[in-house]
Amino acid sequence: MTPAASLAEKLLAGERSAVPRLISWAENADERFPAALARIFGRVGGAWRTGVTGPPGVGKSTLVNELARLFRERERTVGILAVDPSSPFTGGALLGDRIRMEERTLDAGVFIRSMASRGSHGGLALAAVDACDVMDAFGFDEVVVETVGVGQAEYDVVSAADTVLVVLCPGAGDSIQAMKAGLLEVADVLVVNKSDVSGADRLVTDLEEAVHIRTAGRTEWTTPVVACSAGTGKGVEGVVEAIETHRGFLAGDRKERLRAEKRILQVRRKVSERLSEAVWGSLGYLRTVETLLRNGATPYDVAARVMTTISAKLVDENPPSTDPGAGRP
Amino acid sequence: MVERKIRVLVGKPGLDGHDRGAKIVASVLRDHGMEVIYTGLHKTPEMIAEIAVQEDVDVVGLSILSGAHMELFPRVRKALEERGLGQVLLVGGGIIPKDDMRELEREGFAKLFGPGTKTDDIANYITDEMSRRWAKEGADV
Numbered sequence A: 001m002t003p004a005a006s007l008a009e010k011l012l013a014g015e016r017s018a019v020p021r022l023i024s025w026a027e028n029a030d031e032r033f034p035a036a037l038a039r040i041f042g043r044v045g046g047a048w049r050t051g052v053t054g055p056p057g058v059g060k061s062t063l064v065n066e067l068a069r070l071f072r073e074r075e076r077t078v079g080i081l082a083v084d085p086s087s088p089f090t091g092g093a094l095l096g097d098r099i100r101m102e103e104r105t106l107d108a109g110v111f112i113r114s115m116a117s118r119g120s121h122g123g124l125a126l127a128a129v130d131a132c133d134v135m136d137a138f139g140f141d142e143v144v145v146e147t148v149g150v151g152q153a154e155y156d157v158v159s160a161a162d163t164v165l166v167v168l169c170p171g172a173g174d175s176i177q178a179m180k181a182g183l184l185e186v187a188d189v190l191v192v193n194k195s196d197v198s199g200a201d202r203l204v205t206d207l208e209e210a211v212h213i214r215t216a217g218r219t220e221w222t223t224p225v226v227a228c229s230a231g232t233g234k235g236v237e238g239v240v241e242a243i244e245t246h247r248g249f250l251a252g253d254r255k256e257r258l259r260a261e262k263r264i265l266q267v268r269r270k271v272s273e274r275l276s277e278a279v280w281g282s283l284g285y286l287r288t289v290e291t292l293l294r295n296g297a298t299p300y301d302v303a304a305r306v307m308t309t310i311s312a313k314l315v316d317e318n319p320p321s322t323d324p325g326a327g328r329p
Numbered sequence B: 001m002v003e004r005k006i007r008v009l010v011g012k013p014g015l016d017g018h019d020r021g022a023k024i025v026a027s028v029l030r031d032h033g034m035e036v037i038y039t040g041l042h043k044t045p046e047m048i049a050e051i052a053v054q055e056d057v058d059v060v061g062l063s064i065l066s067g068a069h070m071e072l073f074p075r076v077r078k079a080l081e082e083r084g085l086g087q088v089l090l091v092g093g094g095i096i097p098k099d100d101m102r103e104l105e106r107e108g109f110a111k112l113f114g115p116g117t118k119t120d121d122i123a124n125y126i127t128d129e130m131s132r133r134w135a136k137e138g139a140d141v
């Protein structure tokens, strides 16, 4: 058996140690990963995926820890992916989310993995979806992904989830800032954390109004605003209930449609990533671009030249086959 | 291509309440481009080993100032081995006498760093050791 096949078989046989190793393969874009995924992909789809995002320090990790506790009370197993930013200067990262989840460390029904954003274009979203697929295939009932809501790459990650929680708290911005940052658009549920701190009530009203203005009867789902204190556990039940309600809302057709759309997005990302790797990597266009620019061509001219050469290479190719097994090694 | 990153767990087993040193080391390793999972204080050997498994780290670095290293360090090593992580690069630091260092190095620790070690030396040791291991892995495949 190939290494990919044997690791995939381990996962399917319920060996937990296969989960972290497969996630590492995904994260390192290891060439063995696609073959392993092909073997486990049939088991993907049973987990409910919840994305948790919001500004730094609002209590996302503390909330995830509480959610995991409540899921466990309902006898559901939980796989958690916690993404923290990499330093753009050194490429290193300090991954500290799991400190807030330490009570869950020795629970065999909970798996926690930290991932650094590694600052690559779309790479994070791809690795994160792969990691969720691995946890899903292993059989975790709930998969929870935490990212700091700071940039497009992080949004891409949470928007791959079935239910997206946007967490805010008093003092970490008002509803106008949340609207500007696009946080309201990605939210299926808005959580006002730190309800023990003053200003929480006002933030709730403020957000409810903002949701009303934005959606006002135009969508079938009205984003609820739920207040809680993850620090004390108070009100977190309400967050779980909101997730359940959203799950109920999506049940059936809606869910299938949504998931299908997300898979298409994933493929598009994969293709873009591959294309750009090919163009800037193996095809070595960087040198050509440098030369053209040095000779005074405008960026538009240079881009057009690159596109022409690529299209010339693509014209000869046949359209892709729709046989699901085609193209597999 | 994605560049492979060194993943390090920095753990503090036992009861001592000082993690300034561990935090400094964690942030220096980060500045050397590593991905560092810091566990916080008061971890049992089992917790450290379990985190190492879930995070699939390449390196486990332990820090102890309380003097309990001869009891706790080997227990972490054993817990790692029980979980199939006998091959991780295991290092330790703290107030550790020379004789203890030698004994721990005989017991499966790759290297111990005594008081006064420059933090950059720790980072460079790990980087060199990991590139050596990965080069060997690459050659074996």
Ligand SMILES: Nc1nc2c(ncn2[C@@H]2O[C@H](COP(=O)(O)OP(=O)(O)OP(=O)(O)O)[C@@H](O)[C@H]2O)c(=O)[nH]1
Pocket (backbone or CB within 6 Å): A055, A056, A057, A058, A059, A060, A061, A062, A063, A097, A100, A148, A193, A194, A195, A196, A197, A228, A229, A230, A231, A232
């Ligand atoms: N008062 C109060 N503090 C809280 C609450 N929840 C979390 N905190 C505190 O807020 C701080 C940040 O909590 P985290 O859970 O790490 O927040 P986070 O959003 O995950 O932070 P990043 O991942 O760094 O963006 C910690 O000091 C928590 O103890 C709460 O409900 N009330």
Ligand SMILES: [Mg+2]
Pocket (backbone or CB within 6 Å): A060, A061, A062, A096, A097, A146
């Ligand atoms: Mg966090």
